Amino acid sequence: MNTHSIPEKELVAIILYISLFFIIVAVVLIIFFYFSRKKIIQKELEKKDLVLQYQKEQLHAIIVTQEEERKRIAQDLHDDISSKLNIVSLNTHLLSAPNLTEAETIEITDNIINLTAKALENSRKIAHNLLPPVFEKFGLNAGVEELCEEFESSKSVKTYYKNEIDFDDNIDRHLHIFRILQELMNNSLRHGKATEIWIAFKDNNGINTCYYEDNGIGFDSKNSENQKGLGMKNIDSRVSFLNGTIKIDSEINKGIAVIFTF
Amino acid sequence: MNEELLIYSTYTVLLINLIVYSYSFFRKGKANVFFVSYLAFCFTMQFSMELCYHLGMTNLIFVNMFFIGQMILLGIFYNSLTQIKSQKIFIKISLTIALLVLAIQFYIDSSEFFKFNLFEITLTNLLIVIYALFHFYNMLTENKSYYYTTVGLVFYLLASTVLYLIGNFSLGLSSELKYLTWILNAFLILIYQFFILYDWIKSFYKSSVNLKS
Numbered sequence: 001m002n003t004h005s006i007p008e009k010e011l012v013a014i015i016l017y018i019s020l021f022f023i024i025v026a027v028v029l030i031i032f033f034y035f036s037r038k039k040i041i042q043k044e045l046e047k048k049d050l051v052l053q054y055q056k057e058q059l060h061a062i063i064v065t066q067e068e069e070r071k072r073i074a075q076d077l078h079d080d081i082s083s084k085l086n087i088v089s090l091n092t093h094l095l096s097a098p099n100l101t102e103a104e105t106i107e108i109t110d111n112i113i114n115l116t117a118k119a120l121e122n123s124r125k126i127a128h129n130l131l132p133p134v135f136e137k138f139g140l141n142a143g144v145e146e147l148c149e150e151f152e153s154s155k156s157v158k159t160y161y162k163n164e165i166d167f168d169d170n171i172d173r174h175l176h177i178f179r180i181l182q183e184l185m186n187n188s189l190r191h192g193k194a195t196e197i198w199i200a201f202k203d204n205n206g207i208n209t210c211y212y213e214d215n216g217i218g219f220d221s222k223n224s225e226n227q228k229g230l231g232m233k234n235i236d237s238r239v240s241f242l243n244g245t246i247k248i249d250s251e252i253n254k255g256i257a258v259i260f261t262f
Numbered sequence: 263m264n265e266e267l268l269i270y271s272t273y274t275v276l277l278i279n280l281i282v283y284s285y286s287f288f289r290k291g292k293a294n295v296f297f298v299s300y301l302a303f304c305f306t307m308q309f310s311m312e313l314c315y316h317l318g319m320t321n322l323i324f325v326n327m328f329f330i331g332q333m334i335l336l337g338i339f340y341n342s343l344t345q346i347k348s349q350k351i352f353i354k355i356s357l358t359i360a361l362l363v364l365a366i367q368f369y370i371d372s373s374e375f376f377k378f379n380l381f382e383i384t385l386t387n388l389l390i391v392i393y394a395l396f397h398f399y400n401m402l403t404e405n406k407s408y409y410y411t412t413v414g415l416v417f418y419l420l421a422s423t424v425l426y427l428i429g430n431f432s433l434g435l436s437s438e439l440k441y442l443t444w445i446l447n448a449f450l451i452l453i454y455q456f457f458i459l460y461d462w463i464k465s466f467y468k469s470s471v472n473l474k475s
Contacts, residue, residue, distance in 0.1 A: 010431065011431065013380055014380065014430065014431050017381070017384050017427050018424055018427050018428075020384060021384050021387070021388065021423055021424075021427070024388055025388070025391060028388075029395070032395045032398070032399060036398075036399060039399070039402050039403065040403075043402075043403050
């Protein structure tokens with residue numbers, strides 16, 4: 001038996017408070033969603049800015065490398081070819097001078113022949129450096145073989161090259177690998193003062209892997225300062241083009257070991 | 263029988279929460295001091311209410327004290343979590359104003375504090391919900407801290423406020439219906455306490471295990 005009867009006033013108050021509570025909660029929730037959206041959008045924009053910044057930096061790096069490459073080619077052309085062709089041109093002017101003895105003519109022509117031969121050889125070398133014809137015609141394996149031979153003949157370094165992979169003829173991808181090896185070998189000689197270099201291509205459970213080692217002076221691979229050079233950045237971006245991974249191990253006086261997949 | 267089991271299991275989970283959070287606080291110095299005090303306060307209040315019930319006294323004064331204490335402690339708790347100055351100022355000012363208003367109400371009509379004080383319940387719970395939403399907002403882009411606790415808190419407050427608001431009304435109902443609302447409330451508290459326990463497992467248990475190994 002219900003003895004208490006609830007006063008109407010009380011009932012109205014309860015209903016009023018409940019509806020007030022929910023109205024305020026609803027308003028607060030709407031404000032909350034509004035500000036949350038704003039915050040998330042702002043965060044998203046910041047992220048996009050970061051991506052743009054990164055792309056800008058990459059573009060910058062590309063332009064810098066391009067300029068450096070141009071400078072190098074210009075220097076090569078100037079030093080090795082232009083200077084020689086200049087002398088050739090001088091000599092030909094001498095030939096057209098009157099009253100030349102037979103011996104003088106022979107000496108001048110010999111000079112010209114020698115110099116043009118040298119200029120030809122140099123231009124061949126420059127072109128070769130830019131893109132080896134062997135690589136273009138016979139693929140990566142032959143290209144690397146020739147690269148090793150070149151290093152052995154001209155730069156007093158012993159190379160050991162071993163290949164266990166049958167390369168297909170995807171020349172674009174192979175060019176990246178070739179350039180990475182070129183950069184690594186140049187670094188080994190220039191910075192590492194290496195006298196022996198090992199290169200091996202192996203098939204690790206279906207993943208093509210390249211092992212590179214030298215016996216140079218190495219560097220401290222834990223120090224991140226050593227990984228910010230333009231050459232290293234270049235290698236990194238090439239590996240990312242190949243959808244591969246790269247691992248660089250080095251200690252001072254213990255050479256360098258690089259493993260990358262492609 | 264079932265009701266008592268439900269109610270005592272809430273007490274048990276609350277006690278477990280208090281113990282594990284105090285452990286994290288005193289041994290590892292990690293858990294928030296205000297949150298630990300909140301749990302201790304909850305436990306004391308529950309214990310006093312239970313005691314009053316067994317002594318046959320009315321425990322509604324403790325319910326009202328519980329709401330005010332909960333608002334103060336959780337307010338300070340969220341105040342210590344937020345890093346944003348405007349939020350800190352808002353929390354402090356709103357807490358002060360709310361306490362002032364409640365003091366005035368107590369001065370004018372102190373009998374309100376011996377039954378379910380509708381104004382007080384609405385005000386305190388609304389403020390806590392707002393503080394909790396502040397915390398959600400801050401967690402959008404930062405690391406989650408006390409995430410599950412806040413989820414549980416908002417869930418519990420939204421549901422239980424209505425139950426408390428109809429408290430005076432339910433006093434007049436027949437005893438079967440009267441207890442139904444309080445069983446529901448006990449169930450909600452149990453879920454809330456499990457959220458707090460889960461939060462501890464997520465954020466403190468793992469790190470304490472990692473420290474040992």
